[in-house]
Amino acid sequence: MASHPVILGVGGGIAAYKAAELARALMERGCTVQPVMTDAAREFIQPLTFAALTGQKVITGLFGVRTSDEVLASSIDHIRVAQENALLIVAPATADLLAKFASGLAGDFLSTLYLAFEGPVLLCPAMNTAMWNHPATQANVEILRKRGHHILPPDSGPLACGTVGAGRLPDPPRIADFAIRLLTQKHDLDCETILITAGPTRELLDPVRFISNRSSGKMGYAMAEAAATRGARVILVSGPVQLTPPEGVEVVPVQTAVEMRDAVLAHLDAATVIIKTAAVADYYVAAVPTHKVKKTAMRFSLELEPTPDILAEVGRRKKDQLLIGFAAETENVVAEARRKLLAKNCDMVVANNVSADGTGFESDDNEVVLVTRDASPIALPRASKRALADQILDQALQVRLSLHP
C-alpha cells in the first residue's frame, strides 16, 4: 500500500479525543501521521496517546523541547514538516483555529505550519451550534473555502454542551476516506466553484398532493461527487431525492421549481461552472388551495402555469461562467440538444435518450452524447453515472480551454 505522509493538526475542542481514532483510521488506510497539537488540545487529550498510536513524536510548541513524547521544535521545524507532508488535516478545527487561519495569524506551531504548508488542506470544524453559525465563523469558513481549502462541514446531532444541532465532528472513518480521496485523485478542479442542480422538483396541487417526475437525482449527485473529489467547491441545489449527499458538498435542499430558481440565482455569482442536471417541472399550479381538495363525483381540472425557465435565465445572466445543460429526450436526441444549446446559451448540452433500456432515469448507468457549439457531438458509451461524470467534467474543461485559451 502506498504511504501517504499527512499532518494531523488537533485543536482544543471537545472532539479532540476523536482525533485519536482519526489517526488510527488514517494509518489503516496507508498514511503516516505526524500529529501536531495546540496547547488547548493538550487540555483535552494527552500527546502520549498520539505518540503511541502513530509512532511519531507529537509536535506541540513552536519553541523548545518539552518531554520525550512531545517535541521540539527547532526554529525551522514548521518548514520541514510542511515540506515533508502531502496533506494537512485539522480535526477538530476550532473556531479559534479557523479565525487564525483565515486572518494569517501565526502565533503557535499549527498556525505557523498552516502558512508554511503549500499542499491541500482539509479542515473539519467542530463546535457548539451557535459558535458554528456565528457570522464571524461563517465568514472565516467562506474565506478558507475561497482559498481552495476543503471544509468537511460538521454533522448535526446531540452535542457535548447538551444541545442538538450542527457542530459534531464527522465520524473519523469518513474523514479518513475523504482524506484518501484528496490524496489519490487528480486535483484539476481545485480553484473551481461548481453549482449543480439535481433531482426532480415537486409542484404542489394542494397541501398534500404534488406533481413530480421520475428523476432520481443520481446523475447530479454523481457529478457532484466527481467534482468534489477533483477538488472543486460544490454547491448542490437538490430537489427531493433518496440519496446521501457526497462528502464535502454543500447541499441546498429545495422542493419547487421556483425555489430551485431562487437558490440557483443566489449562488450564481460564486460559480465558475454551472451544471443543470435537475428535471425541473414544466408547469405548476400558481394558486395552490390552502386546504386539501375533496373528492367528488364531478370532473376536476387544474389550471397550470409554466414554471420559470432556469436554464434560459442562467444563460442570459451568466458572464464568463461555463454553463452545461442536460437534455432528457426520447427522440431526435442530438438535434434537440443542439436546439437547447443555442436557445439557452449553454456551452455544452449532455443529451441522453431516456427511453433506452437500463440507462437514464433511476438507473445507475447512462449513455450520453455531448453537444457543443464548435466540435462534432461526442458519444460517451454506456457506463456508470459516476464514471460518465468524470468524462463530462473532462470535456467541460476542454470546452473552457477553447473559449478562454
Ligand SMILES: Cc1cc2nc3c(=O)[nH]c(=O)nc-3n(C[C@H](O)[C@H](O)[C@H](O)COP(=O)(O)O)c2cc1C
Ligand atoms: C470544555 C471546553 C470545550 C470546548 N469545545 C470547543 C469546541 O468543541 N470547539 C471549539 O471551537 N472550541 C471549543 N472550546 C474553546 C477552545 O478550547 C478555545 O477557543 C481555545 O482557545 C482553542 O484553542 P486552539 O484553537 O488553539 O486549539 C472549548 C472550551 C472548553 C473549555
